[in-house]
Amino acid sequence: CNHNYLLADAAHRQQGFHPLLKVYGALIVDEAHKLPDAACQMCGESLSGQDFNELCTLLEREKCGQAASALRKAAERLLATFGKEDDIWEKGPRVPLLLTSERREAFRQCERILQQAQRQLTGCLPRWLIHRLAKAEQTLHLFYAQDSRYILFFQYDQDGAPSLCAVSRDTPKQLRRALWEQGVPTILTSGTLKAGDSFDHTVKRTGLDTMRQVQTFAAQSPFDYEKNCLLFLPLEQSKAQMGSEKEIQYLARQICQLVNATCGHTLILFTSYSLMGAVYRLVRDKLPFESIKVWRHSQDAIHRFKEAHNAVLFAAGSCWEGIDFPGDVVSSLIIPRLPFPVPDPLSEAERKRYFSLQDYIQAVVIPGMQIKLRQGFGRAIRTETDTCVVSILDDRAAPAPGGRYHRAALEALPTMNMTQKIEDVERFIRDRKSPDYFLHMGGKQCV
Numbered sequence: 001c002n003h004n005y006l007l008a009d010a011a012h013r014q015q016g017f018h019p020l021l022k023v024y025g026a027l028i029v030d031e032a033h034k035l036p037d038a039a040c041q042m043c044g045e046s047l048s049g050q051d052f053n054e055l056c057t058l059l060e061r062e063k064c065g066q067a068a069s070a071l072r073k074a075a076e077r078l079l080a081t082f083g084k085e086d087d088i089w090e091k092g093p094r095v096p097l098l099l100t101s102e103r104r105e106a107f108r109q110c111e112r113i114l115q116q117a118q119r120q121l122t123g124c125l126p127r128w129l130i131h132r133l134a135k136a137e138q139t140l141h142l143f144y145a146q147d148s149r150y151i152l153f154f155q156y157d158q159d160g161a162p163s164l165c166a167v168s169r170d171t172p173k174q175l176r177r178a179l180w181e182q183g184v185p186t187i188l189t190s191g192t193l194k195a196g197d198s199f200d201h202t203v204k205r206t207g208l209d210t211m212r213q214v215q216t217f218a219a220q221s222p223f224d225y226e227k228n229c230l231l232f233l234p235l236e237q238s239k240a241q242m243g244s245e246k247e248i249q250y251l252a253r254q255i256c257q258l259v260n261a262t263c264g265h266t267l268i269l270f271t272s273y274s275l276m277g278a279v280y281r282l283v284r285d286k287l288p289f290e291s292i293k294v295w296r297h298s299q300d301a302i303h304r305f306k307e308a309h310n311a312v313l314f315a316a317g318s319c320w321e322g323i324d325f326p327g328d329v330v331s332s333l334i335i336p337r338l339p340f341p342v343p344d345p346l347s348e349a350e351r352k353r354y355f356s357l358q359d360y361i362q363a364v365v366i367p368g369m370q371i372k373l374r375q376g377f378g379r380a381i382r383t384e385t386d387t388c389v390v391s392i393l394d395d396r397a398a399p400a401p402g403g404r405y406h407r408a409a410l411e412a413l414p415t416m417n418m419t420q421k422i423e424d425v426e427r428f429i430r431d432r433k434s435p436d437y438f439l440h441m442g443g444k445q446c447v
Contacts, residue, residue, distance in 0.1 A: 003029070003038035010178035011042065024184065032188035033371065036205040039175045040167045040346070044150070045139040048163030049079050055136060059117070062125055067117045074113050078106040082154050082162040094165070094344035097143060097152045107144040111137055142166045153345035167346060172207030180211050192321075192374045194218060195367030196411035225416040228387045229380065230428045232258070235420040237395035237402060242337070243275065251275075251336050252282035254393050261425045262332035262389060263438055264289035264310035267325065269376045271337045273316050279336070280314050287312060294319055305329070310437075321375040326382040328437055331389065331429065333380040338394045338405060339372035340365060366405070370412035377413055387432040389425050390416075 001009075001021065006029070009020040029035055052075035059068035081103045099107075114137040122130055143152055143164055150166040157163065168174060179186065188206070195201040199216045208214050223229075234254055240246035259266050266289075270276035276293070284291045290311040294301045305313040306329055320339065341347060347364070354360040380388040390413075395402055397409040399420070419425070429437075 003031075003035050004042060007038060007042040007175075007178060010182075013182075014178060027179070027184050027186040029186065029188045031190050032206070033190045033192045033202065035188070036171065036175070039171050039178075043171050043174045044165060044167040045142060046155075046163055046165045047136060047139050048157070049075065049161055051136070051163075052079075055132060058129055058132070059125075062121075062129065064117070064121060064125070067113070067121065070113050071110070071117070074106070074110045078103070078110050079162055081106055094153050094155050094346065096345045096348070097154055097164075099143070099146060104144065107140055111140050111144060114140070139164070139166065151345050151349045169349065172205060172209075174207075176207035176211065180208060191378060192371045194374075195370045196408065198367075201364070201367035201371070221414060223381050223384055223386075223414075225381065225414040228385075228432070229414075229416045230389045230425065231413065231416050231418040232389055232391040232422075232425050233398050233403075233406075233418065233420055234391070234393060234422075237398055238393075239395060243272075248275070248278045248282065251279050251393055252286075254391075255279065255334060255336075256283055256286055257422050258332055258334055258389070258391055258425065259283075259287055259289065259312055261422055262429050264312055265328055265331035265437075266312045266334060267305075267330045267332070267379055268312065268314050268334040268336065269320055269339075269379070270314065270316040271339050275336065276314050276316050319379075320372060321378065323379060324382055325379055326386060328386075328433065330379060331387065331433070331437070332391070333377070333388055334391045334393065335373070335376055336393045338369055338392070338397055338409060339376060341368045341372070366408050369405075370408060373409060373412045387428075389428060391425075 005020065006027075013019055052071065056068040056072045056075075059065075059071070081100070114133050118130055118133050118137070125133075141147075142150055143166065146152065147166070149170075150168060152164075152166050154162045155165045188202075193199060193202045203209050203214065203216075236250075236254070238247050238250040240250060255268060264287075268276075268279075270279075273295070280291065280293055290304075290308050292301050292305050292308075292311055292313050294313060294315040294317075301313070302319075302323065305311050306325070309329060350364060351357070351360045354363065377390060380386070380390050392409060394405075396405045397403050399406055403409075
């Protein structure tokens with residue numbers, strides 16, 4: 001089952017309800033690096049425009065049109081105070097909740113209507129629907145009362161529509177009670193449980209840090225990275241302000257050189273959609289290969305990239321993991337910036353638990369970057385015969401004395417040969433690829 005269903009089953013058992021899963025004597029959690037995020041969802045509360053619309057539709061079906069109309073208007077007024085954000089990918093989808101006087105009154109109005117509906121319609125509505133109304137009222141009250149047990153924020157979906165979210169501050173503790181304290185032998189497995197050379201980050205996030213008899217094991221990869229992979233850190237460094245025109249021009253120049261050196265077959269993983277768009281506009285007419293952009297994980301664009309065999313894919317967001325490009329389709333992986341996590345209300349709440357900002361960076365920010373970098377690197381080598389050049393263009397990953405995160409970046413990656421010369425990239429591709437690799441679209445030879 002998926003992680004959410006597993007946690008829902010655990011919640012049923014804790015509350016004495018009928019279990020969703022059969023009794024099990026051992027548990028294996030695959031892709032376990034995603035378990036803490038699933039726990040945040042399951043241990044929190046949320047309300048969206050879709051949730052309000054569903055409640056109103058249910059009331060209308062029960063011939064309670066007046067209550068449905070009042071709730072619909074109040075919900076629209078409340079959600080309108082958060083606006084609609086079209087550019088969520090740059091600011092991050094999670095935004096701290098500031099309780100303005102307008103929002104406070106809108107929350108209160110929604111609460112009143114839900115309370116009134118429960119008082120007047122109890123006995124007329126099914127018990128489950130009354131429970132739904134009460135649950136919505138309780139969730140609204142968390143925000144109106146600024147409940148300190150929760151991290152409160154609003155979150156935009158892929159269409160830019162807001163929803164209210166409350167995440168428990170004790171998610172690791174609740175995960176520990178729900179699963180680990182039940183005495184069931186458990187294995188957590190994933191390709192990205194380690195951050196650098198340590199499991200500490202995952203152990204803490206999953207609530208295993210206070211459990212006894214926790215053992216860790218790292219299996220060696222079957223891939224020969226030293227033979228089949230080359231890490232390129234350019235000798236030329238940007239030193240430009242992030243997001244500046246100078247940085248964009250630097251990245252465009254490096255990408256053009258690398259794409260030509262590897263004859264296409266390139267995946268470029270950006271941490272920012274706006275940066276991706278800016279670089280794409282500069283290089284699309286300069287490359288002799290088809291250039292494809294992926295917006296919001298478009299399956300059509302990914303399919304086109306695979307079918308083209310030697311195209312250049314500009315991607316971001318969810319493309320950092322879970323996408324398979326075996327063979328020569330991706331023979332060059334370019335990472336313009338190290339994937340440091342975007343600050344949001346959850347990370348800000350976690351930061352306050354540390355004595356200093358530096359402690360927080362070392363314990364949380366760098367491990368988060370290392371895990372994401374490892375996930376992105378996993379798009380490069382998918383089988384034992386794949387060969388690929390991996391390029392990191394962020395000067396923070398450059399060798400000393402310039403790159404302050406050089407060591408952290410290397411700790412996230414398997415041991416492989418490294419170069420700062422574009423000539424070594426060309427030589428690596430020539431030595432590792434068969435003659436068919438160098439045929440351009442239509443049979444034109446790639447030189």
